Amino acid sequence: MPVVETRRQGAWIALLALCTVFAVLFAGLGAWQVKRLAWKLDLMARVEAGIHAAPVDAPAPGDVSPEDEYRRVALQGRFINERETLVQAVTELGGGFWVLTPFATTRGFTVLVNRGFVPPDNRAPASRADGQIEGETTLVGLLRLSEPGGGFLRRNDPATDRWFSRDVAAIAQARHLDNAASYFVDADDTPVPGGLPVGGLTVVRFSNNHLVYALTWFALALMCVGAGIRAWRGGRRA
Incomplete structure (x- = not known):
């Protein structure tokens, strides 16, 4: 050849x-x-199925798993309003802040609750005093996993109290919360006295x-x- x-x-x-x-x-x-x-x-x-199911008791700090995200949970206890944290947010209502308030449960642990959205003019608690719920209460919301690090191209800065994501561990440390759960809860759209914060704005979308x-x-x-x-x-x- x-x-x-x-x-x-x-x-x-x-x-x-x-x-x-x-x-x-x-x-x-x-x-x-x-x-x-x-x-x-x-x-x-x-x-x-989880977001439409009947609420269950929120898991204890060591019992949460990735499969629990977006599950409806119920909490009983009281808000620690003086330790709330504002996290920058962009929602269907515009730009503003999520109000994350520690919630001391009757079961002995603390959960960060995303009570909802407030516009920039209402970032000061005094401007929405009616919505600062006092005393024991019950709330229902969606369990969410922590968002460590920060937002897109912006990192959380606890030293200056600037937050761009709902980083549970960092916020719990900055606010000196004892026995805090590793997750947070998005409050539902139950009306709040005074109308703020606005809850029930969780976006559930998967590509x-x-x-x-x-x-x-x-x-x-x-x-x-x-x-x-x-x-x-x-x-x-x-």
């Missing part, structure tokens, strides 16, 4: 091997996205592009298969 034809055949074989490797790789990525799709659909169904990604990877795998078939035929002709 002439040297030129041997080299040409070798090139076709190398191309076939390369197409086979990429076809397997892309098919594997597509299968992984299918698994991710099933996981995401299960998560969305679980969260949807779900796994099907698109899976189809893309499978399409690339089929393209590699087509290229491999062409390389195989080219090798036979060579």
Whole structure:
């Protein structure tokens, strides 16, 4: 066999091997996205069921798990209003602050409660005095996991009391809270005296592009298969 034809055949074989490797790789990525799709659909169904279920007792500090997020929980106790924390927020009502107030439960631990949104003009507690609930009370809300670090391109600064995310551990340390739970609770839309803070603004939204990604990877795998078939035929002709 002439040297030129041997080299040409070798090139076709190398191309076939390369197409086979990429076809397997892309098919594997597509299968992984299918698994991710099933996981995401299960998560969305679980969260949807949780936010509409009857409230359960809020878990003790050491009993919470990632599966508890967005579960409706009930708390009984009193607010520690003098230790509230304002966290910058952007909501459907505009820019302003979340009001995170420690809640001393009757079960002996403390939970940070996101009581809701206030506009910048009402960041001072005195401007919404009617909403500063005193004495023992009961509240219902959605359990949320901590948001450590800060917001997008902005880090929390406890030293200057500037907060961009609901970092439970950092806020609990800054406010000297004892036996604090590792989660916080978004209060529901139960009316508050004076109208502020505005609760019930939790946004439950999950991106779900796994099907698109899976189809893309499978399409690339089929393209590699087509290229491999062409390389195989080219090798036979060579």
